Amino acid sequence: MKKQINIGLLGLGTVGTGLAKVLMDNEAILTARVGIPLRLKTIADIDLDSDRGIPLDTFELTEDAHQVVNDPEIDIVVEMIGGEGIAKELILKAIQNGKQVVTANKALLAKHGNPIFKKAQEKGVDLAYEASVGGCMPIIKTLREALVGNRIQTMTGILNGTCNYILSKITDEGLEFAAALKLAKARGYAEADSTLDVEGYDTAHKLAILTSLGYGMAINFDDIYIEGISKITPLDIEFAEQFGYRIKLLAISKGGSEAVEARVHPAMIPFDNLLSNVNGTLNAITVTADVVGKIMLNGHGAGMMPTASSVVADIVDIARNLLRQTSGRVPLMSYQMEQIRPIPVTPIQNISTHYYFRFLVQDRPGVLSTISGILGKYGISLKSVHQKGRKTEGSVPLVMLTHLAREEDVQNALAEIRVLDVVSREPMLIRIEDESDRE
Amino acid sequence: MKKQINIGLLGLGTVGTGLAKVLMDNEAILTARVGIPLRLKTIADIDLDSDRGIPLDTFELTEDAHQVVNDPEIDIVVEMIGGEGIAKELILKAIQNGKQVVTANKALLAKHGNPIFKKAQEKGVDLAYEASVGGCMPIIKTLREALVGNRIQTMTGILNGTCNYILSKITDEGLEFAAALKLAKARGYAEADSTLDVEGYDTAHKLAILTSLGYGMAINFDDIYIEGISKITPLDIEFAEQFGYRIKLLAISKGGSEAVEARVHPAMIPFDNLLSNVNGTLNAITVTADVVGKIMLNGHGAGMMPTASSVVADIVDIARNLLRQTSGRVPLMSYQMEQIRPIPVTPIQNISTHYYFRFLVQDRPGVLSTISGILGKYGISLKSVHQKGRKTEGSVPLVMLTHLAREEDVQNALAEIRVLDVVSREPMLIRIEDESDRE
Numbered sequence: 001m002k003k004q005i006n007i008g009l010l011g012l013g014t015v016g017t018g019l020a021k022v023l024m025d026n027e028a029i030l031t032a033r034v035g036i037p038l039r040l041k042t043i044a045d046i047d048l049d050s051d052r053g054i055p056l057d058t059f060e061l062t063e064d065a066h067q068v069v070n071d072p073e074i075d076i077v078v079e080m081i082g083g084e085g086i087a088k089e090l091i092l093k094a095i096q097n098g099k100q101v102v103t104a105n106k107a108l109l110a111k112h113g114n115p116i117f118k119k120a121q122e123k124g125v126d127l128a129y130e131a132s133v134g135g136c137m138p139i140i141k142t143l144r145e146a147l148v149g150n151r152i153q154t155m156t157g158i159l160n161g162t163c164n165y166i167l168s169k170i171t172d173e174g175l176e177f178a179a180a181l182k183l184a185k186a187r188g189y190a191e192a193d194s195t196l197d198v199e200g201y202d203t204a205h206k207l208a209i210l211t212s213l214g215y216g217m218a219i220n221f222d223d224i225y226i227e228g229i230s231k232i233t234p235l236d237i238e239f240a241e242q243f244g245y246r247i248k249l250l251a252i253s254k255g256g257s258e259a260v261e262a263r264v265h266p267a268m269i270p271f272d273n274l275l276s277n278v279n280g281t282l283n284a285i286t287v288t289a290d291v292v293g294k295i296m297l298n299g300h301g302a303g304m305m306p307t308a309s310s311v312v313a314d315i316v317d318i319a320r321n322l323l324r325q326t327s328g329r330v331p332l333m334s335y336q337m338e339q340i341r342p343i344p345v346t347p348i349q350n351i352s353t354h355y356y357f358r359f360l361v362q363d364r365p366g367v368l369s370t371i372s373g374i375l376g377k378y379g380i381s382l383k384s385v386h387q388k389g390r391k392t393e394g395s396v397p398l399v400m401l402t403h404l405a406r407e408e409d410v411q412n413a414l415a416e417i418r419v420l421d422v423v424s425r426e427p428m429l430i431r432i433e434d435e436s437d438r439e
Numbered sequence: 440m441k442k443q444i445n446i447g448l449l450g451l452g453t454v455g456t457g458l459a460k461v462l463m464d465n466e467a468i469l470t471a472r473v474g475i476p477l478r479l480k481t482i483a484d485i486d487l488d489s490d491r492g493i494p495l496d497t498f499e500l501t502e503d504a505h506q507v508v509n510d511p512e513i514d515i516v517v518e519m520i521g522g523e524g525i526a527k528e529l530i531l532k533a534i535q536n537g538k539q540v541v542t543a544n545k546a547l548l549a550k551h552g553n554p555i556f557k558k559a560q561e562k563g564v565d566l567a568y569e570a571s572v573g574g575c576m577p578i579i580k581t582l583r584e585a586l587v588g589n590r591i592q593t594m595t596g597i598l599n600g601t602c603n604y605i606l607s608k609i610t611d612e613g614l615e616f617a618a619a620l621k622l623a624k625a626r627g628y629a630e631a632d633s634t635l636d637v638e639g640y641d642t643a644h645k646l647a648i649l650t651s652l653g654y655g656m657a658i659n660f661d662d663i664y665i666e667g668i669s670k671i672t673p674l675d676i677e678f679a680e681q682f683g684y685r686i687k688l689l690a691i692s693k694g695g696s697e698a699v700e701a702r703v704h705p706a707m708i709p710f711d712n713l714l715s716n717v718n719g720t721l722n723a724i725t726v727t728a729d730v731v732g733k734i735m736l737n738g739h740g741a742g743m744m745p746t747a748s749s750v751v752a753d754i755v756d757i758a759r760n761l762l763r764q765t766s767g768r769v770p771l772m773s774y775q776m777e778q779i780r781p782i783p784v785t786p787i788q789n790i791s792t793h794y795y796f797r798f799l800v801q802d803r804p805g806v807l808s809t810i811s812g813i814l815g816k817y818g819i820s821l822k823s824v825h826q827k828g829r830k831t832e833g834s835v836p837l838v839m840l841t842h843l844a845r846e847e848d849v850q851n852a853l854a855e856i857r858v859l860d861v862v863s864r865e866p867m868l869i870r871i872e873d874e875s876d877r878e
Contacts, residue, residue, distance in 0.1 A: 022588050022730050032655065032778040033587050033770065130585070136731040138577070138585035146569070146577035148472050149461050149751030216471065274737060277716050282876075291461050291748040292575040295738035299731065309730040312588030326763040331472065337700065339471040437721075 008068035011080035018308030104131035112210035128314035136306035149208035161281035199228035207251035216335035225347035227265035349408040352434035384430040447507035450519035457747030480659035492646035543570035567753035575745035589728035591653035600720035655774035662784035666704035733835035788847035793871035
């Protein structure tokens with residue numbers, strides 16, 4: 001039996017530093033649980049001089065990540081570099097060398113997961129990625145293990161803390177998007193280039209991973225519909241509030257054996273939907289499945305320590321397999337590899353949901369009948385119509401909520417409406433996911 | 440390698456029937472995930488004639504549970520009988536025979552867990568019990584695996600659906616406790632004898648298991664303070680609402696290396712505590728830990744199918760170990776057995792929290808100063824005082840909220856106050872857990 005597990009860390013950024021910290025601070029508790037020590041042997045990073053607030057002198061340090069990947073003493077390679085370039089090369093090399101791998105690289109797994117998983121399976125090594133989705137929430141473990149007896153039906157998540165913080169600030173303080181984003185940057189909740197977060201790509205990476213796992217399918221990342229939050233205004237949030245809704249950036253996956261929905265966009269959800277109370281930088285995900293009903297996980301979706309917690313859990317999972325000289329105990333993608341199949345993703349045009357429209361229209365007779373006439377032509381039935389709010393430069397907000405409608409019909413109707421003379425600005429469309437958790 | 444896993448089920452009650460149903464209905468999906476079939480070979484129950492709505496003709500049926508436990512073909516024994524008598528005997532016999540065991544028997548594990556776990560460890564078999572706490576929520580897996588790198592600090596749970604349903608009905612509809620209990624029974628959410636649920640014992644069983652797991656300790660069940668919900672009135676709930684609180688039956692565990700708190704009682708929690716929005720029969724648990732911060736799980740805590748979902752997850756976990764001829768991969772009690780130690784449970788007298796008092800007092804001068812004088816004598820400092828509500832037979836409700844106070848001081852003060860001539864009824868005391876989830 002092994003006397004200790006040797007770990008090699010690639011990338012001493014925020015999460016990498018958090019990992020080193022946990023392995024040092026909680027060494028005793030980890031040994032008490034695992035039975036043998038987990039030893040962080042080597043750290044590779046191109047910058048070994050910056051102060052990360054932790055002592056590095058007990059570790060082997062190198063600027064050459066390949067040295068870690070090729071070190072015969074290293075059992076587990078932890079990839080915390082990120083991105084789709086060098087990280088991919090190093091992971092594949094580590095697998096080739098028979099090493100177990102832990103990563104939090106959602107972009108890589110979302111786009112190139114399948115061939116990497118196949119390679120790991122061929123080489124008989126484990127590849128763990130709990131930290132790639134939902135930070136500290138054990139959603140990967142829940143899907144692969146706790147819900148193993150379930151047919152997953154829907155997954156709905158608030159998976160990006162930056163967006164949730166910004167939307168919470170707009171909601172609570174009436175800030176405009178740009179001001180809320182600025183605040184998020186000032187508080188360290190958003191990066192200098194926030195595109196990946198606020199335009200929904202980060203959320204979509206996570207949704208791709210969840211969708212693959214949930215239904216046992218290979219997903220083409222480009223099939224996911226992605227819309228960010230930069231167009232959301234305090235006015236829409238105020239209207240939503242009046243109708244009993246909050247606006248959240250949701251990752252939505254609805255499964256079936258013939259087709260799945262996979263989309264990321266801002267959505268209105270009712271106050272009594274549990275996700276509506278998940279505020280600030282918190283993340284949450286609800287899973288609906290045939291046996292379990294509905295289950296929710298909630299916690300910090302990012303940050304140094306919460307994410308490091310999941311990385312450590314992955315390391316321990318693998319260490320426990322190594323101690324018993326077994327690997328691949330749980331299939332990498334939840335289903336046995338030969339059971340993974342392509343399931344088509346329904347194009348956004350073909351989905352049906354409820355809609356909120358806000359038009360800025362000239363305050364004159366006949367406008368309402370013109371717009372509702374166009375909607376009617378496309379079979380879009382209205383649940384309610386509200387003309388309220390201040391008149392600005394002769395225009396007033398006209399808000400409409402629809403019954404269930406098809407996206408393609410909605411887009412066709414909007415194409416006609418947006419070019420009307422009486423419509424002053426680009427119409428606002430927010431989808432409504434009208435699911436209550438009230439019993 | 441094994442070609443299939445043979446399961447023996449003891450007890451075809453609600454959850455047992457749910458398990459048989461999942462294994463039949465989701466056979467294909469389970470095989471696609473596990474790789475080989477899980478076969479329910481034998482079912483033992485003293486009543487094999489009642490219709491459970493599922494076909495039983497493909498199973499071996501027996502009235503003799505020992506036949507299952509002694510069957511050399513059975514790999515996993517699933518104990519769904521409950522209670523501390525025959526269930527304990529059968530589990531110990533199964534372990535003795537080298538069988539893997541799955542159980543949801545919280546009363547048994549809360550009171551006799553340690554010797555049973557030791558026996559399983561000695562015989563090198565797994566004993567899984569995810570369904571014993573929180574129904575479908577994977578809280579055991581989360582504590583044993585996902586949070587393995589964390590020092591657990593607090594666990595706070597709504598762990599009994601019957602109580603949560605009753606409190607929700609009192610809150611939403613202003614029902615008296617007795618009427619809400621009657622409704623719960625009519626809807627099948629409470630059993631004929633509801634004592635175990637409404638007096639908090641069921642919650643305490645679950646808390647005992649969580650506390651052992653969280654801190655790596657052996658717990659004496661009798662050290663847990665237990666108070667149920669039968670004294671809660673609509674009036675208290677209304678007052679709570681006015682102060683920004685909801686009343687929930689909480690399981691509270693606060694850990695340290697020198698002492699832990701473990702208590703079950705109704706508590707007021709602020710609206711922006713995530714647990715306050717967990718209503719109806721739903722359960723939830725929050726765990727605070729040093730690395731992860733705070734994490735919450737939420738779902739159905741009971742019921743045929745949600746509980747069966749966890750039992751299946753346990754079966755699959757064990758099946759995956761059997762396929763690799765390993766067991767004890769994750770320590771039964773989260774820590775290596777030799778690391779489990781006794782940590783004293785702080786007596787309720789020594790805990791400190793905030794309090795809500797409601798006195799029914801005669802509406803005459805001097806009453807307030809007498810009562811506040813007694814509280815002051817014991818060092819209990821008041822946060823606010825409210826005299827409001829209708830006068831009944833010359834008495835009015837006097838409500839007080841305290842700053843942090845020690846339980847023993849509070850009990851001593853109440854002992855003096857309850858015998859005052861001006862106090863018409865037994866004083867009401869509800870503890871306040873003033874933790875907000877607002878960022």
